[in-house]
Amino acid sequence: MRSTDSLIVRYIARRSVPFIQLYALYVLGHGEDGPGGGFQGGVIFASSFVLLGLANGWGYGRRAAPARLLDPLLPLGCLIYLGIGLAALLAGGAFLEYGALAGSDDPEVRRHWHHYGLIGIEVGVMVTVSAAMATLFFEMARPARVQARVDRVGEEADRA
Amino acid sequence: MPDAGGPLLPPAGPAAAVPGPAAFADVLGWLATHYNYAIYILLMMIGLYAVLAKGNLVKKVIGLNLLQTAVFLFYLSIGKIDGATAPVVWTDRPPGAEGVPYENPVPHVLMLTAIVVGVSVTAVALALVVRIREAYGTVDEGEILASDEAQEEAESARAEAQEAAADAAGARE
């Protein structure tokens, strides 16, 4: 994928990235009591990198979201999710029963902790979803010459 | 349970054996009020046709996506109530207050999950198609099968030739 010839498109795409990401965080923050949440926020967050890749070329986008950053983030988001679930379990509740994290029986305190747990889960979902969507885009759209280089490295690793 | 707003199938009139104008009007009336179910069936049939009949692997994936979209439409139709609002918690006005009905949120949530599942399946399918294209040089099912068959034949011919050679060697001994 080559970058576009238009300087304006390239420039605007670069400058929109922080705004798209801020909007993604806004959508994430509203997930627990309204439309929004980790899935939607994650997809919007990833779309900023997709835009960079489309407007400024595959390599430019991939440098902003490199594989060595995204690959560990993929399981990490799920681990946040499972970790909160297991923490609730260790705190004496059921798996994913966030209220138990409070460690008290006061319904008001439990309600607060329920919200904290929910937000933590949404953050975990967002990390995995945005990393997954960006990885999907960059892996599917990988130009042939990059593919050839990756294959060569893989074959060398095979031989070693 | 959400009210879909009437019977789901066109009522079978007494003249069902010989469809008269009245039965025809019944079907038309059903179509006018339940057209989303008709669209769901139509979409599903198009998707099924593409999945089963198309030889191009990418088109099959598109057919699969159509099929899934049809299912989304079906689920959302179950949860739809005429004139209802979104099931969002208003701080000043709880849902259902003043007799305002709200739509069933459960099918929406289910479909959110199904969309994620659909995206995952599509991603894996497309990744496989990319790899198939690299390995076979084509995304046409017929050509792939023909290429496999040719390879198998060549292999079995080679194996037979080796066996025959071994037998001949054994006979000489």
Add this chain to the structure above:
Amino acid sequence: MDAQLPALVIVVPLLAALLVPLAGRRAAWGLVALALLLAFAGCVRLLVRAHALPEGEAIRYALGGWAAPVGIEYVVDRLNALVLTMLSGVAFLVALWMRRSTAREIRPPAVTGYYSVFLLMAAGLMGITITGDVFNLYVFLEIASITAYVLIAMGRRRQALYAGYSYLILGSLGATFILLGIGHLYMATGTLAMADIAAVFAREPQLYDSSVIRTAFAFFTVGLALKMALFPLHGWQPGAYAEAPSATSVFLAATATKVSAYALYRVAFTVFGVRFLETGLPVVRDALLVMACSAIVVGPLLAIRQHDLKRLLAYSSVGQIGYVVLGLALHNADGLTGSFLHFWNHAAAKGALFCVAGALAYRAGTTQVAALKGLGRRAPLTAMLLTVAACSMVGVPLTAGFLTKWYLARGALEAGQWAVIPVLLASSLFTAVYAWRLLQLAWFADEDGPVAEDVPWSMRAPSLVLGAACLVLGVAPLALPVAQAAAEALL
């Protein structure tokens, strides 16, 4: 911790699946084996606890503390405790077995990914089994399916890619049908929890006459029949089993289709109720009977003319799933006992046979039947394993397979389905034909060659455990009371 077991047996493999890519290549395999050992121990404990409960009760676990109709509930009763134990046990043995095999068949950079996906698939299959919510069942089904597509497509030859793709298309079609079935069920009952749906049916028996409910059941049956490769919907299976890496073949063949069969049992008996099978839509029951019987005859017939050992075993699996479904069509205590016994018996026998195929691929680099020549001299233990497992497939008395056929035959007589008896006999005959071909090559075909050439002990030991299970389950009254209790609990 005991109370949390239903969640932990799913969460531990999931957690390990996420840690494996972070752990690095050296620690990965140990993590897989450890997670599956813990899951197996948990499942055995659940099996014991489920049997200690009075009949009709089950271990229930509300996820997130949300009780059943609103939240998702995990339910362990006598039937799925049996399936869970089988699943986690086979997964653990395959994990032990696969280290050397994957090292040879999978490209080194992809091995940790393979382990991770393998664990995800094990967790998905166990999730299908344990859940008490129909939509959650669909989600776990898709987790298990997507991972299976990937595990198959990682085979060495390019045909594996196309096999994985074919399975993906047909599997997604089946899953979409299941999703439609769930939608129709929800449309008529307004709930997704299995126990709650059953309660609605008990309250409003007139729902059995509703066309929406009948459509739902038809969708479930067709979708799950596609996923379990029930004849004539088995098109994806031979390619998938034959082209997949050996470890995938062992695990898939021993567990995956049986879990879909379990899902059909769960939907038919727990959700719709046994009365629906008898009065609501008997045509589906009869269709299942015909499909199961055709599978039982046609599967081994097709297997006879195969030249590739893995493809031969795959066609044999087409036949064997018929035994698992037959009990559903007969729906009496003996028939169900026979089918439930087969969950364990077939997992042991087919797992052992695919281990032999994997050993062949490891040593000879091919899975052609002809490569079995002289196995008895080169690798006597592996050849013994082949013999025992093949005998169990045929149904020789004192092996596990015999018990299955015995109870299915009794169930068929009780149900007045005399035609099933010749079907079972013919199937044993056809199975004996291909089994004899394998054994004759392994023991009596003369060939000079190196003497000791068996696979390493890390592969031999787990497969021998599976082989021993074929004998132990046939002789010791171990599985029988478990299966009988599960059958009685369902009826």
